[in-house]
Amino acid sequence: MPDFYIERAFANLTAADERALSRRLESCARAYPVRWHKCLIDGARSRILCHLEADSLPAARAAALCLGVTRDGVWLSAVPWAPAIGIADSDPATTSEPHSQATSGTPGWTPATRDADLVHVMAEWQLNTPTDALDFARAQNVCDWCLDTLRVRPESVASTADGRRVVTFFCAPDAESVRNAYRYATVPFDRVTALRHLNR
Numbered sequence: 242m243p244d245f246y247i248e249r250a251f252a253n254l255t256a257a258d259e260r261a262l263s264r265r266l267e268s269c270a271r272a273y274p275v276r277w278h279k280c281l282i283d284g285a286r287s288r289i290l291c292h293l294e295a296d297s298l299p300a301a302r303a304a305a306l307c308l309g310v311t312r313d314g315v316w317l318s319a320v321p322w323a324p325a326i327g328i329a330d331s332d333p334a335t336t337s338e339p340h341s342q343a344t345s346g347t348p349g350w351t352p353a354t355r356d357a358d359l360v361h362v363m364a365e366w367q368l369n370t371p372t373d374a375l376d377f378a379r380a381q382n383v384c385d386w387c388l389d390t391l392r393v394r395p396e397s398v399a400s401t402a403d404g405r406r407v408v409t410f411f412c413a414p415d416a417e418s419v420r421n422a423y424r425y426a427t428v429p430f431d432r433v434t435a436l437r438h439l440n441r
Contacts, residue, residue, distance in 0.1 A: 242276065242294040245301040246399060246408075249310045254286040259440040262289065262308075269307035275300060281361055281436035289439060290363065298402075359392065359412040361436040362419045366428060371404030378409050381426040393422040 251258070259282070270277050273295075280291040291308070295301040366377070378398040388395070393413040400407045413419050416435040423430065 242296055243298075244278075244397075244399075245293055245295055245298070247291050247293070247301065247305040247308065247310050249289050249308065251287050251289070254282065254289070256440060263439060265308055266291070269304050272307060273300065273304045275304045280439040281363075282439050283434050283436055290436065359394070359414060362411040362413045362416050362433060363436055364409045364411065364419055364423070364430045364433045366407045367431045368405050368407060372400070372407060373404070374398050374400035374407045377407050377428075381423065381428065383423055383426060387422045391418045391422045393418050 254262075262280070266277055266280060269275075276294040278292040278294070280289055282289045293301060293304060295304065368377075375398055377400075387393070391413070393411055396410040396412060398407065398409045411419050413422075416433045419433050420430070
């Protein structure tokens with residue numbers, strides 16, 4: 242099924258609000274044929290972003306309305322899996338190999354322990370003209386060595402239906418690591434935000 246993201250803004254999301262939203266998500270999942278993957282919240286507690294699979298954009302919008310999101314809140318459609326944004330001809334199955342070679346000799350080290358402190362990071366571009374999200378993201382000038390050294394792992398890329406907002410998702414130590422990895426990007430990010438999972 243296609244992937245979608247839905248976004249909802251808040252003046253100030255409290256811990257109680259988060260728990261209520263989590264219960265609402267479970268209710269909406271039972272009412273509509275969608276599969277929820279995760280819901281993330283920014284550090285300012287002013288925005289949540291939920292990743293789901295749905296058969297179609299109308300189905301995703303129906304689930305969003307159930308969650309209390311306006312029709313325009315389903316702003317990312319068809320998220321292509323892109324574990325190698327900015328890394329030419331990289332095989333997704335081998336993108337973690339440099340990490341393994343560099344650190345696997347450390348006693349007690351495993352990929353899981355190495356990545357345990359990584360967080361979700363969202364980086365955004367606002368564009369004047371409609372753009373293909375994946376082509377745009379891959380065209381950015383980025384240092385492969387920087388991604389590896391700074392432990393920045395591109396996850397996926399998507400755009401709004403009108404193609405004027407492109408968003409890339411990463412796993413990284415923090416937002417600053419993503420900014421540094423892309424400091425020589427062809428088009429600088431307009432915003433980079435670290436996210437955490439919604440409390441249940």
